[in-house]
Structure formats: C-alpha cells, structure tokens
Amino acid sequence: MTTVSEESRTQGADTRAKLADVAERAGVSISTVSKVLNGRAGVSVDTRERVTGILHDEQYNRRGGAQPPSLLLELVCHALDSPWMVEVVVGVERVARENGMSLVVTGMKDRRPGEGWIEGVLQRRPTGVIFVITDIPKANQHQLRSHGIPFVIVDPEGDPAQDVPAIGSANWMGGFLATRHLIELGHTRIATLGGPVHFLAATARLSGYRAALAGAGLTEPHGYSPRGEFSHEAGAAAARVLLMRDDPPTALFAASDMQALGAYEAARELGLRVPDDVSVVGYDDLQVAQWAGPPLTTVRQPLTEMAEEATRLVLRLRAEPQLKSTRLELATSLVVRHSTAAPTAGRA
Known part of the structure; x- marks a missing residue:
C-alpha cells in the first residue's frame, strides 16, 4: 500500500490553494492554470498571457520547490x-x-x-x-x-x-566611423544602404552616418539612404538604383557586409570598379569580408x-x-x- 507523508499532504494542499488563488484572480479554472504552468496547449493567447502575468506577480513556485534545470x-x-x-x-x-x-x-x-x-x-x-x-x-x-x-x-x-x-x-558609433572614414578620404557624395526600418540597430547606424555628414558640413541628397533587408539581394538592388542616378555617389556605406557585397555586384554590372569608381564600406566584419575582391573595408561588430x-x-x-x-x-x-x-x- 502506498502511503503519503504528512509533509507531502501539506505541500499538495498548499499548491492547490495557490493554484486556486491564481485561478480566482484570472477568472479561469484550476486546470487552465495547470495547463499554462506546464506549457500545454488548449489555452487562448489572451488567457495564457493573463495567467502567466499573475503567476509572475505572485512569484509562484511549484510543489516541492522549483525543478532543477537541465545542463x-x-x-x-x-x-x-x-x-x-x-x-x-x-x-x-x-x-x-x-x-x-x-x-x-x-x-x-x-x-x-x-x-x-x-x-x-x-x-x-x-x-x-x-x-x-x-x-x-x-x-x-x-x-x-x-x-x-x-x-x-x-x-x-x-x-x-x-x-x-x-x-x-555601439551601432551609432559604427555608422559614424564608417562615414567619417569616407569623408577623410575626400568623398562628398556618400550614400548609405540602410537596414530594415523596424530594426533599432539599423536606425542607429543611419543616425551615425547622418551625424558624420552633418559634422563635416555635408548634405544628404534626397534618396541617398534607401532602406531594406540585411541581404545581398537588397544591397544589389539599392546600389544599382543609386549608381545609375544623374548624381551618383562616389562612396557607399552599407549597413551590413551582405548588402556591401550586393553593392559589389551592382558595380560590376554597371562596369564600375571598387574602389576606383566607387568606394564601399560594410558592417559586421564577417569572415567573407576578407575574401571579397577587393577585401572589404568594414565596421567590426564583435x-x-x-x-x-x-x-x-x-x-x-x-x-x-x-x-x-x-x-x-x-x-x-x-x-x-x-x-x-x-x-x-x-x-x-
């Protein structure tokens, strides 16, 4: 016959009491709270969020204390x-x-x-x-x-x-360093291939680029900062449009190395040489940056x-x-x- 110690009975009772308190506050059943605790399906997103919020507020611990984590x-x-x-x-x-x-x-x-x-x-x-x-x-x-x-x-x-x-x-500083390098080389028409609009890092890099231009007394022509995915395809498409303008940039700062390599492809298609006709700076310092032809100047993100x-x-x-x-x-x-x-x- 299986026996249950008084301590186990007490722990079980305490747990049920806590579950009942959480269920009452959330306006759901005890079984629903149990499902949320154990990560089981069958609970709506709104209910799951409400219950987990209450569990967090109550700093709920399971019966017998928290289970030890896996290694x-x-x-x-x-x-x-x-x-x-x-x-x-x-x-x-x-x-x-x-x-x-x-x-x-x-x-x-x-x-x-x-x-x-x-x-x-x-x-x-x-x-x-x-x-x-x-x-x-x-x-x-x-x-x-x-x-x-x-x-x-x-x-x-x-x-x-x-x-x-x-x-x-330090994304802002990375954008600033890349742009200042191009300015120090003598470039005045510098465009940027920006990252996705909803990415905080991409916005910070764009802000650093603009701060470097402003610090040098340079203006950013309209359309010189297109934004897209951190991808080779997006970089090639944006660079192609920029380099075919009547006032093409002499330098490009790309918000990622993959975009920079896309800019290489666009330059080759248009019969332009890097860096003779257009300078390119990337961002990330991926291993592939060293193997590009020519090797890519880039901002190292650790x-x-x-x-x-x-x-x-x-x-x-x-x-x-x-x-x-x-x-x-x-x-x-x-x-x-x-x-x-x-x-x-x-x-x-």
Whole structure:
C-alpha cells in the first residue's frame, strides 16, 4: 500500500490553494492554470498571457520547490544558415562547452517564436534561453519567468523593456566611423544602404552616418539612404538604383557586409570598379569580408563576443536572479582594407 507523508499532504494542499488563488484572480479554472504552468496547449493567447502575468506577480513556485534545470542552454534565432548567425552560434557554444553544458538551437521562419516553441522549452527546462534578433511575446516572457528560466536577447530587433536583459553593440558609433572614414578620404557624395526600418540597430547606424555628414558640413541628397533587408539581394538592388542616378555617389556605406557585397555586384554590372569608381564600406566584419575582391573595408561588430557575453549573463541570471545590471553594449571599430580609396578626379 502506498502511503503519503504528512509533509507531502501539506505541500499538495498548499499548491492547490495557490493554484486556486491564481485561478480566482484570472477568472479561469484550476486546470487552465495547470495547463499554462506546464506549457500545454488548449489555452487562448489572451488567457495564457493573463495567467502567466499573475503567476509572475505572485512569484509562484511549484510543489516541492522549483525543478532543477537541465545542463542545457537554448539558442533561438532566425536565418540559421547566414554567416552572421554562424558567428553567434560559435560564441554561445564556446561558453556552453566551457561550463559543461549542451546546446539546443531552434531556428525560426520569422523573427517571432512559433506557438509550439514555448511548450518544448518548458519541458526541456534549460538553464537559460538566448534569443538573437527576435521579438519575444510578452506571454512567453511571463512563462519563462514564472518557471525560473532566465533569458537574454542578443542585438534586439526593437527597444526592449528595461527589465529585459540584452547585449548589443555601439551601432551609432559604427555608422559614424564608417562615414567619417569616407569623408577623410575626400568623398562628398556618400550614400548609405540602410537596414530594415523596424530594426533599432539599423536606425542607429543611419543616425551615425547622418551625424558624420552633418559634422563635416555635408548634405544628404534626397534618396541617398534607401532602406531594406540585411541581404545581398537588397544591397544589389539599392546600389544599382543609386549608381545609375544623374548624381551618383562616389562612396557607399552599407549597413551590413551582405548588402556591401550586393553593392559589389551592382558595380560590376554597371562596369564600375571598387574602389576606383566607387568606394564601399560594410558592417559586421564577417569572415567573407576578407575574401571579397577587393577585401572589404568594414565596421567590426564583435558578434562572437556578444554571444559569449549573452551566454555568461544568462548563467549569472540563473545563479543571481536579482542581478540588476543586465544591459551591455560592446564597442565597434573600423577595419580598413582595400574597398575604399580617394575619389578619382573625374567622379569627384
């Protein structure tokens, strides 16, 4: 015959009482609260968000205390096959290995986790979750917090709330350094291939570009700052339009290396040489930048270091849940190679 200790009975009663309190506040049944706690389906998005918010407010702990985490880190990212993301994965994996942990990588079709993702995470009980350039629904944030799973965002897409830990880089300074380099070479017609409008990093790089122009007393002609995806295709399309203008730029600052390589392609199609006819500066300093012809001058964004710092931070948050300093911005720097030169007399 199975016996139940008095302590177990008491813990079970306390848990039911807490579940009942949460259910009453949320206006739902105890079974609905249980589904939310365990990441099960069958609960509407609005109800799930309401319940997880209350669980977070109440700092609810499950029966017998919180379950111990797995020796596992979870990385959630978009465009897993991109050179940019490869450098991030390398950084996360390095710190995970140093700490004797395994890594689960979840690729997303878009920049928002799918409906079923959170259920898998709650079942795996990772030590922490690292998001890369993504938008985390508030309901998912509440669920992770209510289960004691810390998370950090690398290079956040927008401007996250102050209580959301994030690791970024000095994007404004990167845009400023790239543009000032071109100005110092003697360029006065400098265009930029900007990143997506909704990306905070892209907007900061554009602002740095404009600040450098203003500081040198230069104006930005209308249409000199088109914005698009951080992709080769977007860079080629935007550069093609700019270089076919009646007043074409003599230099291009691209908000990503992939856009810069697209600009190389557009220049070749138009019979222009880099840097003789048009100088090009990229952003990121991916490995491919060194292999381009000519090697690409670019702004180094310390992607691997950003990923390493994010991983260390999520481990600290697990050990120190009340940690206050959860924002970090790493420095960017200019790497000068062979894709930039003074403008030729005819084009200047």
